[in-house]
Amino acid sequence: PKALDFNPNNENIYATNGPGNVSVIDSSTNTVVDTIPVGDNPFALLFNPNNNNIYVANRDSGDVSVIDSSTNTVVDTIPVGSTPTTIEFNPNNSKIYVANRDSGDVTVINTSSPVILKPVADAGPDRSVESNDTIQLDGSKSSDPNGSLLTYFWTQTSGPVVNLDDPTLEKPTFTVPQSTEDASLTFQLIVSNEKVISDPNYVTFSKSNTSNNTNSSNTPIR
Template structure:
């Protein structure tokens, strides 16, 4: 089997080897080139009853801007300058505000979607990544990876009203409970999830996701009783009872590096794309077992489920295509070629169009879901990446033992080691659970971090990557992205 390397890169600020256009590669676990596509329906139709256009907002990570697309003409109508390294977009429930998480400049841009202008820039913590917004749009919660806290923004005053410290390392992906009283934040480097009481803005529990795990993306069941957390390192999904805040199951998946979990509308099925083994696991949530595994393209990351739940669209980052899965038969019924490095797919309001950000070719593919064919390719800025959804659309979610993983030789092994270098003040930690080995370093002298991951399949190494980050007031540009393959945080 040939070696396949998806995340190996070096470079200066705006160069684009495998992952980024301008400067080292946009991190993928995290810190990121970001696209975020948000489809925005008009607030009110005109008196004539004519339908107003739907706009798509694309976060161009390496261009430090947001591209605005009129989806009726599939053309870019505006570009909005924002902060450094826009990595994620959050649309207000009313659709009048777009919040842009700028990972490099440590702030949030507030955009008035009626005028397509930035009206405020709110400072937050170090290396913000993802955010969550309340149902009434009054509060925005921003996870700050390097300052180990969550910023709470009052969206009316556009000011931070609280900073919630978490006990975990690298808070990553926040999710709000259905009633808004709890915020669940995955901690990528501490094997747990922080449970926050939003009434007091305090951490009240930290359920484990399993030893040596790297929890990242999560999904909440329709009734809010279960939180499903994908772990990119140990190849399992943790199931947390949100009533007791305890982990009740660790589900081994049938692939490597499970990435983004997607729940069916009724919550009976959980779909998980396995980035390093090129397949999708289907989990029965009643029994917490894998009931099917479908091969897809190379490097599947994010997926979008159709409104009626009959089709799952999986973006395959390394093979430049989208797999279409029939959820009734759990089979791939189509493979759609798109641009280079497809990232986060998102449906239009009526579900007839699917928009896919192509991070490496700097464009967006528009797919007709009736024919499963690309009908338009729209050029945008550098490194479009993440996709978010407004209310009323379908696609990405708005939303205790350690199972052994077979090694290349077929024997499950797990080991952990740690040592410190007193001369350079560098703390080294290595964890391995074949076929995955991770090495982390913390430099106490200059507050920097480094992390490297090797993934093996049989005796062949199929992936390798690392991320670095250094906090320095004069180092502007940040690359932040979190992914099982691609973990880089780099300030330059």
């Protein structure tokens, strides 16, 4: 471990490890209770008593990981300069100062601003379909931990090309092409809360060429 700090709120010690993670040590038992993946070569860290977060300067990836110590999860990654090696907190202005060795500068992080968490896209479960079925994509289980409204961006990534009626809807529809061949159609969903976008999530619809593939009712599958 290159650095460690103590959180008096949960009485845990946070220690950086070279491979790219932070160990959480229960100081009452001196045992590791969690391991948190962070950036490349975490070199310095500190506890911010104002927001209960741990800030980890990752030397080789040039960023700072923000850990919510109430859940021991990374809630933000902040780009800084090249090779950050020192990190300090000023309680008078709630700012963190990161010294970047190779770029020869200091990054100032305003910790009084709330952390904006990524929304989570959910494109729904994979399904089996038949030719001429009208399919309704469903992103309604996507969520935003900040409580913000979401916007939707659907994209077809594989399979016979189809037309979505509106790729910005929560539940757009399309018609499965008529075909005698087995096929799979995959769609990507990304959601945004107007500040940050989610990681992509995917759903695949599989069509098999069977003798009873005669459904042409155009009834939406929900």
